[in-house]
Amino acid sequence: MNPPGDRLPCGHHVDELWDHLAGGAPDEHARACEHCQAALSQIRLLRTATSELAAEPVRPPADLSGRVMAVVGVRILPAPLIALPGPAGIRLCVSERAAAAVLRAAGDAVDGVRARSCRLTPAARGTSACAGLKLTISVRYGIPALSAAGAVRRAVRMAARAQLGLTLGPIDIEVVDIHAA
Amino acid sequence: MARRPIVDAGLEPAVAVPRPRPGDGPRAGDVAYATCATLDDATLVVRAREGDIAAFEALVRRYRVPVYRIALRILADPCGAADTAQEAFTTAWRLLHEIRAEQAFAAWLYRIAVTRALSALRTTRPQVPLDATATAAARDRSPGPEEHALADGLATALRCALSHLTPEQRACWVLREMEGMTYEEVATILHTTPDAVRGRLHRARPQLAAELRPWR
Numbered sequence: 001m002n003p004p005g006d007r008l009p010c011g012h013h014v015d016e017l018w019d020h021l022a023g024g025a026p027d028e029h030a031r032a033c034e035h036c037q038a039a040l041s042q043i044r045l046l047r048t049a050t051s052e053l054a055a056e057p058v059r060p061p062a063d064l065s066g067r068v069m070a071v072v073g074v075r076i077l078p079a080p081l082i083a084l085p086g087p088a089g090i091r092l093c094v095s096e097r098a099a100a101a102v103l104r105a106a107g108d109a110v111d112g113v114r115a116r117s118c119r120l121t122p123a124a125r126g127t128s129a130c131a132g133l134k135l136t137i138s139v140r141y142g143i144p145a146l147s148a149a150g151a152v153r154r155a156v157r158m159a160a161r162a163q164l165g166l167t168l169g170p171i172d173i174e175v176v177d178i179h180a181a
Numbered sequence: 182m183a184r185r186p187i188v189d190a191g192l193e194p195a196v197a198v199p200r201p202r203p204g205d206g207p208r209a210g211d212v213a214y215a216t217c218a219t220l221d222d223a224t225l226v227v228r229a230r231e232g233d234i235a236a237f238e239a240l241v242r243r244y245r246v247p248v249y250r251i252a253l254r255i256l257a258d259p260c261g262a263a264d265t266a267q268e269a270f271t272t273a274w275r276l277l278h279e280i281r282a283e284q285a286f287a288a289w290l291y292r293i294a295v296t297r298a299l300s301a302l303r304t305t306r307p308q309v310p311l312d313a314t315a316t317a318a319a320r321d322r323s324p325g326p327e328e329h330a331l332a333d334g335l336a337t338a339l340r341c342a343l344s345h346l347t348p349e350q351r352a353c354w355v356l357r358e359m360e361g362m363t364y365e366e367v368a369t370i371l372h373t374t375p376d377a378v379r380g381r382l383h384r385a386r387p388q389l390a391a392e393l394r395p396w397r
Binding site for chain 2: 014015018042043045046048049050052053054056058059060061064065067068069071072073075076077079097100101104105108114115116117118119136138177179
């Protein structure tokens with residue numbers, strides 16, 4: 001008999017039979033043709049073996065995530081600090097990364113919004129200007145982007161003031177994606 | 182490992198942020214993870230790229246099973262697969278800034294994992310063994326009935342047959358036939374063309390079928 005992979009005497013190719021079987025049932029010719037039937041029985045066996053092997057449960061080591069995160073934690077660089085207004089004589093700062101987490105959470109709390117990039121642009125030293133914010137968001141399909149952006153702007157401004165004691169300057173919000181419900 | 186609170190301490194001078202102790206109940210990190218788990222890959226990738234560890238941890242939790250499974254099926258060695266999966270994730274963390282299409286994170290991650298698995302396979306298993314003749318003879322011969330009697334099933338016979346394929350053929354088989362990816366997806370992961378993937382599978386099938394013949 002022909003080794004699988006070659007063209008069969010009937011003209012059919014074993015690769016085509018394989019793809020037919022993957023997509024459902026073989027065509028009319030293959031159902032009636034002895035060459036195709038012989039090749040199909042080999043293919044079915046190989047497919048059965050493959051499905052059996054693929055169905056075997058695989059469980060990664062329980063500590064895999066912990067091992068990865070331990071390495072990641074060591075490698076992360078400290079984020080720049082943002083000065084916060086505080087009592088006289090005490091310098092109070094928050095890391096940009098921590099501030100971003102607070103502001104993203106405020107954005108996420110707006111219905112249908114997922115905050116993505118959150119970049120604070122610190123005010124120039126020695127000026128009374130406020131830190132600016134650039135935020136990108138994804139909005140759920142069906143929610144008007146403009147009103148969502150407005151709600152996010154209000155939410156992050158309020159969170160910055162209430163949770164960080166930070167008065168934000170200009171807030172740029174860019175809607176970069178739409179996600180499904 | 183103690184999970185990091187999402188709001189890390191960047192406060193000066195010594196303003197202590199209370200750190201959770203074991204048994205403190207839900208931790209800041211747990212809440213962050215619960216929130217992150219519902220987010221799409223693109224959102225998590227952008228956040229992780231900006232140093233959000235909770236977002237990256239959510240990606241690790243989401244993909245640890247498929248990444249480990251693919252590595253295990255290519256390497257056939259649980260310890261090697263665990264090391265490969267860990268390296269794949271830590272490499273991903275280091276290279277996150279290189280992703281252009283955040284929504285294609287999964288394919289990008291699998292590419293890193295498969296590349297690592299193949300390179301581990303090449304270093305642990307020399308391409309040209311010292312006793313090339315004996316290995317070739319063993320490879321040409323189908324397993325006898327005794328070997329199959331020892332095997333605990335068809336899946337075991339296939340596992341043995343897969344170990345005789347070239348690393349590239351095996352990777353194609355794992356991704357296409359076991360993970361159910363399209364030829365295009367497999368080609369992207371393996372840095373090759375869909376036709377090359379078809380060619381590798383085409384050559385792998387008769388070899389695998391021959392080794393399973395005693396089961397017919």
